[in-house]
Amino acid sequence: MSLALVAKKDFQDASRSRVLWILSVLYVLLISAMVWAFSAFEGLLAGDEAAAAAQQGVSFNLYIFLAGATTLFISATALVVSYKAIAGERESGQIKLLLGLPHSRLDVLLGKVLGRTAVLAVPVLLGFAVALVVAFALGVNVVVTEYAFFALLTVLYALVYVSIVVGVSAMANTTTQATAGAISVFVVLEVLWDLVPTVTLFGYYYVTDQSLPVSPAEYPEWYYVVTRLAPTSAYNVARNAVLPKSASVSIDSSSFLLQDWLGFVVLGVWLVVPLVVGYWRFDAADL
Amino acid sequence: MAAIKLDDVTKRFDEVTALDELSMTVEEGEVFGFLGPNGAGKSTTIDILLDFVRPTSGSCTVLGMDPQRQPEAVRRRVGILPDGYHVYDRLTGRQHVQFAIDSKAGDDDPMTLLERVDIADAADRKAGGYSKGMTQRLVLAMALAGEPDLLVLDEPTTGLDPAGAREMREIIREEVDRGATVFFSSHILEQVEAVADRVGILSEGELVAVDTIDNLRDATAGGETLTVTLSTPPDDNALAAAESVDGVQDVAVDGATLTISCQGNVKMDVLDAFESAGHEVVDFSTEETSLEDLFMQYTEVSA
Structure with a gap:
């Protein structure tokens, strides 16, 4: 009850700003453009090249194509929409009105996560809906249930990113700290998480004077286990668990640690842990 | 039962002692004026009563409940006009008051509350465009939602002109007549003198006097x-x-x-x-x- 009220008010506040409209236009254009681009590429890849690619273990479908764009845009917009969620209200004093009413700090934290996720989810779902019409118009072969699954999975990804950033915002005492924290999180999750294992792996081959495997599929298991722990990879892995399998690299998934459904577990951990830590700090804070 | 009871409450921020073993009781049904210069610790005391800030040591009860243990239960029965708040600029006055009513599961009519504080004509304007005085009235209307047993008003006349300050006093009297207790802070003496039954004077985190105004004057x-x-x-x-x-x-x-x-x-x-x-x-x-x-x-x- 209290949670729903806080979430509703948060969404109401945002929907009165231009953010919701800007994001709606952005996602309608982005997803529609990606569907259009896919229809163009599909034609190019239909011939010998596609067969050659498939032989190297590379398969291709609409969802892997879309995911490349959605991950980047959703992580970035989640950051912009959420980084001030708690820290900004503390700094301005809005939180005194919110917590002056019978809401717990947990209600406020979770209400913010839901409210900000809605601010992101509405434009994203609108974008998917418009892009579906575009797909039909262009004659792209789309299974509607799969497409809907992918849209929902993308909303889950948005929820995870929002909860990470709101968690950081709850840990911060000032908006400056919140900004620094959110940017750091973005750099770590979106850049370093892939970069560090890759550099480590290449460094290992270089130092031990071995040649790089011809196919990335032959990289050691730990490399994939580690990189799959980032939320964006987890989203891609989870996608493979529920939608027609497609990956840029086809790896041996007989190992337990490389099961695709673990992507959902990893997303769940990213959903919960930042909020637990954020709540622990926020609950102890003097406002 | 006391409406507010503080027992040896101390609050330190890093090296600064904001409150030093403050003990004080506010009885039910009275108007208690909490007086002191800026920086004396008035807002810190109020923040502790609302669980915005946790005391370093000591304990307090509000309407018989410990705000640290049952913050929501306390705030369900308390109306608050805090210090250093900020309204939601994009929401209207009516939306603010409706949110307060919904949060307290009350059944007040938001327009009635806005009429009481005399900003009903601005009900559907965004609060971001309100003047300081109108904002103060709006937050008072939010505090009145749900017929609270205790009103905690931190510097309630801030931003109000003399007529507004008088209306504020009238509302305080109406609330007391209804049976509420009012605890308000001020650094403006006339405000306290005009409406308070008892006064506590806070200076540098310590209570230096508590009494009726007449007795204080005699003393x-x-x-x-x-x-x-x-x-x-x-x-x-x-x-x-x-x-x-x-x-x-x-x-x-x-x-x-x-x-x-x-x-x-x-x-x-x-x-x-x-x-x-x-x-x-x-x-x-x-x-x-x-x-x-x-x-x-x-x-x-x-x-």
Whole structure:
């Protein structure tokens, strides 16, 4: 009850700003453009090249194509929409009105996560809906249930990113700290998480004077286990668990640690842990 | 049961001691004025009562409940006008009040509350465009939602013009008549004097006095200033008679008007002295030592 009220008010506040409209236009254009681009590429890849690619273990479908764009845009917009969620209200004093009413700090934290996720989810779902019409118009072969699954999975990804950033915002005492924290999180999750294992792996081959495997599929298991722990990879892995399998690299998934459904577990951990830590700090804070 | 009870509450922020073993009780149904200069610790005390800030040591209860253990239960029965708040700029006044009503599961009509604070005509405007005074009225309307048992008002007259301050006092009286307790802080003495049953004076995190305003005035060394106008300028006899009255400290003459500083209730004795010396008293007035003097006396002595 209290949670729903806080979430509703948060969404109401945002929907009165231009953010919701800007994001709606952005996602309608982005997803529609990606569907259009896919229809163009599909034609190019239909011939010998596609067969050659498939032989190297590379398969291709609409969802892997879309995911490349959605991950980047959703992580970035989640950051912009959420980084001030708690820290900004503390700094301005809005939180005194919110917590002056019978809401717990947990209600406020979770209400913010839901409210900000809605601010992101509405434009994203609108974008998917418009892009579906575009797909039909262009004659792209789309299974509607799969497409809907992918849209929902993308909303889950948005929820995870929002909860990470709101968690950081709850840990911060000032908006400056919140900004620094959110940017750091973005750099770590979106850049370093892939970069560090890759550099480590290449460094290992270089130092031990071995040649790089011809196919990335032959990289050691730990490399994939580690990189799959980032939320964006987890989203891609989870996608493979529920939608027609497609990956840029086809790896041996007989190992337990490389099961695709673990992507959902990893997303769940990213959903919960930042909020637990954020709540622990926020609950102890003097406002 | 006490509406508010603080027991040896201490709050330190890093090296700064904001409250030093503060103990205080506010009874149910009274208007308690919490007085002190800026930085004395008034807002910190209020923040502790609402669980915005946790005490370093000591304990407190609000309506018999511990705000740290049951913050929501406390806030369900308390109406709050906090210090240093900020409204949601993009939401309207009506939406703010509706949110407060919904949060307290009340059944008030938001327009009735907005009418009480006299901003009903701005109900559907975004609160971001309100003046400081209108914003203060809006947050007061939010505090009144759900008929709270206790109103906690931090510097309620901030941003209000004199008419607004008077309306604020009227609302405080209405709420007390309804049965609520009102705890409000101020650094403006006239506000406290006009409406409070009892006053606590806070200085540098310590309570230096708690009493009714009358008793506080008696307890201080201050007295009265008596202004007397006679039909003719007084002669030396009359002056000597007036000066000899017990309690009179000083007599200044300006034509037929005399300004007399005195201690205690000696007004009638002074007037009698003039009349028996053959003068006619045309007019007289008394002025009590201002609360401001009193307040300065308390806060400076301890400073």
